[in-house]
Amino acid sequence: MTELYEDYNQFRRLHPLTLLYGLFRNLPYILITLYLGLVQKQTEELFYIFMLIFLGMVIIPGHILRWYYFSYMIGENEIIIRSGVFARKTRNIPIKRVQNINVKQDVLQRILGIARVQIETAGDISSEGSLDFVKLNEADEINKVIRLHKQKIIEKDNDIENIESNSDTVSRSETFNPTLSGDTLFSMSGKDVLVYGMVRLRPLFLIYGAWAASFLTQFKYVSNIVSGYIEETVDSFADLPIELLLPLSVAFLILTVVMSWIVDIVWTFLQYYGFKLVKDGNKLVESYGLLSRNSVTIPLPKLQQITIATNPVKIKFNFYTLLLHTAGFDVYKKNASSGIPLAKKEDLLEIASDIYPVQIPESFRNISRKAVRRAFVRYLIFLIIPMAAAYYMIDWYFLSGLILIPLVYYGAVLRWQYRGYNISDNLIFVKHGFWNQKLNIIPVDKLQTLHVRASFFQRRLGLATVVIDTAASISAYDAVIPDIDADDAVMILEEINEAFLQKSRVIN
Secondary structure (H helix, E strand, O other): OOHHHHHHOOOEEOOOHHHHHHHHHOHHHHHHHHHHHHHOOOOOOHHHHHHHHHHHHHHHHHHHHHHHOOEEEEOOOEEEEEEOOOOOEEEEEEHHHEEEEEEEEOHHHHHHOEEEEEEEEOOOOOOOEEEEEEEHHHHHHHHHHHHHHHHHHHHHHOOOOOOOOOHHHOOOOOOOOOOOOOEEEEEOOHHHHHHHHHHHOOHHHHHHHHHHHHHHOOOHHHHHHHHHHHHOOOOOHHHOOHHHHHHHHHHHHHHHHHHHHHHHHHHHHHHHOOOEEEEEOOEEEEEEOOOOEEEEEEEHHHEEEEEEEEOHHHHHOOEEEEEEEEOOOOOOOOOOOOEEEEEEHHHHHHHHHHHOOOOOOOOOEEOOOHHHHHHHHHHHHHHHHHHHHHHOOOHHHHHHHHHHHHHHHHHHHHHHHHOEEEEOOOEEEEEEOOOOEEEEEEEHHHEEEEEEEOOHHHHHHOEEEEEEEEOOOOOOOOOEEEEEEHHHHHHHHHHHHHHHHHHHHHHO
16 A cells, blocks of 8 residues: 555545635624724624624634544545534545545635545535545545545456556655646637637526626716716606606616626636646546636546537527536536537537547427427416516506517427437437527436326326436436327337337347
């Protein structure tokens, strides 16, 4: 056993800089409390007395005690993590179950030279174990030690003789750096990341855009423009006639969209700057981030599902995104974009084929036409509710909502047109989405469960949904074939089962 193995084969504490990092994170709250309680001498108020006591006797000592009682070790077969001050907790993670080891750094962590190591296992919706924080070189060593221990376990389970393993020659000088080893499959320049941000266009960012637009109206220049527009007509917004209120509303809407677009570009640039995807043996390693640096390992044998995503704007420029889902994927991290954020379709398909043999079918089977009716009714409900709520405040809003009804129906038709499926011998293809269009590619041998379900409204229309579940299904809509005729659903179930049995026979 090497010196490196021996170091991690005994319990170790997190790096002492963890304490300093926690202090910096809580520094604003600590300073505010100290300022109000000591400088402003507001200690006569019970609230500030309580806060000073809580700060001095609970928060700071508690942070120190949590660090002191947190320890971890990496044995040949399992990782053991001990934590807790009053309620002691021991977590044993079998190394055989470890799927992903992710190393992350935010700005402050990069300055301090520490990193967070997240250990993920199959089937868990969040990280099984998190080491917050260790030195960056220790994060690389932990990655390597776990990887080599797991390789030895796999070789032992497969009863392989004449093991050609380098585990006995590992030394501290051979620190594993996942961002440098292996062959680079794909990388993005700063310009590529900017383009990605420009065509990403996530509707969720309209919320940030509305906040940014409202913030801009607080500036004197913008406020004077709006005030001048009102004063030339009426005294307040409530008295503005429709013909003047409508242009003002449209201007604010345009400003909201523009600001959301700018925020999305900046956010994307900070998140994916320096993106690189490297293939190292039977795993992929991606690294990215400007302020917060991330390194994510994707074991190819644990790959459960591939998704090719786009939107109408990306399609105009022939841009697509490749998403890779593995067992143990963390649904709360929202970083399902493991793979390739943005590439031309032909380049993306070439890389996808290098990762997993995929041939996109030329045609897909449509779901039932009755799905248009279901979608139209759902969209109409979402439209009518705000119309009814706003009717008592703005009469003309109800009429404007009626104008949108044809657009709602058109949206339901577009949704139906894009949805489809195709079942080959080894792969299941499922298309879905409206604005964010996705093509899910599911290997038959990765299936976990397969069943048919039908809601009350589906049964009334004679429809059903086929649910395809893998160890990496992160959403209720990621691997389903919805709104197909009930008889067709049973036939699809039998067809997929037959493909699964044939694949099993080939493997055996």
